[in-house]
Amino acid sequence: MSRVIHKFTTRIPTWRPYVTPIDFDNATDAQREALKETPSNTKISDYVLVLAHDPESLRIRTSLFNGIMYDKGGLSREERELGAVAASVVNRCIYCAAVHAHRYNNIVGDDAVMKDIFLRGKDAELDERTRAILRFAMRLSETPPNVSQDDIQRLRDVGLDEQEILDLTLSTTLFGWANRLMHTLGEPVANV
């Protein structure tokens, strides 16, 4: 039995489902159709095969997720990843935090920011803009979500425009969505 991971890490674990993934060979037409939307160059992950129990939602998921994280303009790629990590830290989704901290580190070419966030959460010592983004995203990820005119103003004060605030909101809340699937339908285990 492989070890379940409980601490934040940038080493990407394996996700082990609690729910049985669908069997591709016995998939319904709707499930096959939905699975076509997912990247075809790699083996279909257990996560996607679990979500295929609900093909109507899965069908839309890939375009929406990719668009929010990669569509051009607006907020930088690394700051979208920061929003994703902030949500994943609040929701303690170890798997999502690992994947997106890893991506952040690759984009910025340094692992200091993520190390500090994993260690100290919202009290991490970061530059003003990074800190404002992290705090906004973490407050938004709480329940009930915290967002006031002051929260928006703090983002404007560090230079975010309306487009960037919208993009940050989308990437942060998208991970509130992903975390609630990934963290509740399975668990991260160490790769052997």
Add this chain to the structure above:
Amino acid sequence: MTHVIETAAHVPQSGPLADALAMRGKLMALTQDSHDAALTPSDPGGVPLALRAALACRMARICHQAGLEKHYATLLSSYGDEHIALLADPEVIPETSEPRLAAIVAYVDLVTRSPKEATKADIGALRQAEVEEADIVRLAGLVAFTNYQLRVTAVLSVMGEAK
């Protein structure tokens, strides 16, 4: 095209926020499609449409999101199921004589309020209450999507307010 989020958040028709949303028009349309897939799917499986609307309304109340609460309440009343509609109130917990419904509501409350505390045992509890695997995924998808929609709406409502 009018979407649920933009309507619930009273987003202005013009100005910088409207422009920002127009730039992400494709994503807002996909968000609306996801709403339809979660709340009014053509194959609801073992999670009926009225229950979905009641649970979404409950989550909106837990998240203090009045605009979406109104939207889900209207959807809920369209089904005319008074028994299920009671669950829109977060204070209402199903009777022990309805173990399946009680397990579903317990999962919704936990994963809305504090997803970090969810464990394998919570999925075990759904299974024990005879919620089928496909319905566990449908339910998780509903809770996850609704929490996304509630937070996007919360931010847009604040951004759209007069400055």
